Amino acid sequence: ETVMTQSPVTLSVSPGERVTLSCRASQSVSRDVVWYQQKPGQTPRLLIYGASTRAFGIPARFSASGSGTEFTLTISSLQSEDLTVYYCQQYNNWPWTFGQGTKVEIK
Amino acid sequence: EVQLVQSGAEVKKPGESLRISCQGSGFFFSSYWIGWVRQVPGKGLEWMGITFPRESNTKYSPAFEGRVTISVETTIDTLYLQWNSLKASDTAIYYCARRGLNYYGVDVWGQGTTVTVSS
Numbered sequence: 001e002t003v004m005t006q007s008p009v010t011l012s013v014s015p016g017e018r019v020t021l022s023c024r025a026s027q028s029v030s031r032d033v034v035w036y037q038q039k040p041g042q043t044p045r046l047l048i049y050g051a052s053t054r055a056f057g058i059p060a061r062f063s064a065s066g067s068g069t070e071f072t073l074t075i076s077s078l079q080s081e082d083l084t085v086y087y088c089q090q091y092n093n094w095p096w097t098f099g100q101g102t103k104v105e106i107k
Numbered sequence: 108e109v110q111l112v113q114s115g116a117e118v119k120k121p122g123e124s125l126r127i128s129c130q131g132s133g134f135f136f137s138s139y140w141i142g143w144v145r146q147v148p149g150k151g152l153e154w155m156g157i158t159f160p161r162e163s164n165t166k167y168s169p170a171f172e173g174r175v176t177i178s179v180e181t182t183i184d185t186l187y188l189q190w191n192s193l194k195a196s197d198t199a200i201y202y203c204a205r206r207g208l209n210y211y212g213v214d215v216w217g218q219g220t221t222v223t224v225s226s
Contacts, residue, residue: 001169032211034211034212034213036152036212036213038152043202043216043217043218043219044152044213044216046207046212046213046214048212049207049210049211049212050210050211053210055212055214087151087152089152091211094166094168095154095166095168095169095170096154096157096211097153097154098151098152098153098154099151100151101151
């Protein structure tokens with residue numbers, strides 16, 4: 001099973017800041033990574049698929065990159081509605097596995 | 108409207124059986140991979156299993172294989188998740204999730220079914 005490790009666990013930021021979240025896979029997963037945003041009491045929302053393609057309706061301030069074992073999600077200018085939890089997930093091999101999440105909170 | 112609608116919250120005792128459901132509408136249900144994702148309160152997300160109804164092709168995560176059964180009733184576009192003997196550690200929110208047609212992200216989620224197992 002591929003273990004996905006996200007860092008940091010918690011990120012304290014100020015609105016307007018550039019934010020970078022990291023995700024590392026325990027083995028190569030090519031570019032088979034998606035990113036989700038989950039707000040409290042809500043279902044996850046797909047942000048990115050194929051490591052770098054924004055899903056429909058996702059604002060341009062969200063971008064992502066990576067391949068192999070290292071992946072990043074960047075929020076270019078943090079908005080207040082972005083303060084929540086983000087998960088990466090690989091789908092290169094079954095079982096598909098999520099990272100443990102990064103919580104983005106206000107500084 | 109494309110949606111997945113899940114059955115309501117359940118409270119069960121250890122050892123009891125349970126089946127929860129997820130009904131699709133607004134899309135051709137049998138042509139999508141649809142599965143179950145578990146979220147223990149305050150914790151992360153785990154894929155339990157996924158199925159392609161049109162081909163009766165089901166994959167289980169090793170962590171859940173033998174503990175749960177995923178089934179489909181295509182005539183009513185409904186996915187099921189079943190336990191024969193619940194444990195307290197099965198307490199969680201269970202989401203059904205549709206994989207995108209041309210990409211691997213989940214583009215449609217059910218609203219979640221909370222299962223509480225307590226004596």
